[in-house]
Amino acid sequence: MDYLLLKYLHLIAAVFLFGFGMGSYLYLVAAHRGNDPRVIAAVARMVVRFDAWITTPAGFVQLLSGYAMVSLAGMPWSTDWLRGALLIFFSVGALWLPVLLLQKRMQVLAEQAAQTGTVLGARYWRLYRGWLWMGVAGFGGMFLIVLVMVTKQAPWQWF
Template structure:
């Protein structure tokens, strides 16, 4: 029963990672396309809060529950599909921290412009592009991790199966 409870929490945490993460990502993209500093500031503030208080803790819950699930199942962390998903998860996590910093910068720049009644500075689009592409890479990694977790196969094993 403990295994099933942990698995449930693990799946719910994955849903939160995707749901809140993707929602925040898409809302900030939509807000940025308006080029309206007030809209961007409002959305960016909410995105920073959600990612700090919901999405990030969900990532830590994933780590803890995933580790406990491997222990209960008697699987070593060196199991190929587990090791592959962990490596990708660490890479996604390495992207996540700068993403949070960039989101905060976007919020500060938009808030400053809105408060001063100015348009966004050119620097906003530079930071936005970095944030956007890190998000694309991060979500691609998350999609691959979920596929690994569901199939218990590495990307190399998928390709080998497809070619047979």
């Protein structure tokens, strides 16, 4: 496959990862401002769906297209910026599965509260806080990985 086509796929996957991920995150955060379990359940349902169908596959496209570009270019895997990018990518990825699980649990609890007409309990808010801070860490990593890829320098080379 042509290198420029791979680069295009890699960039589009990054846009989907960042765009859909950030959009989903912000919509779910915004849904919590009204503290209405019906709204939270509806938004959480969409977020879970989008993250499963769009954001997660984009992560795989990102990884595969990056691998293909490095292989096609004959770049050594020991390059500092590449090792840094992979370290950040897999660190953010390690947050992703727990985030997906938390979102699904939050969706179920919000649906139950909406169906029974009750408020969201302490368990729900504990899950939400964990999800919120994992999102902050994950998006911090995504900002960092874009910086690494643009500058072609590992974070430890900046100092």
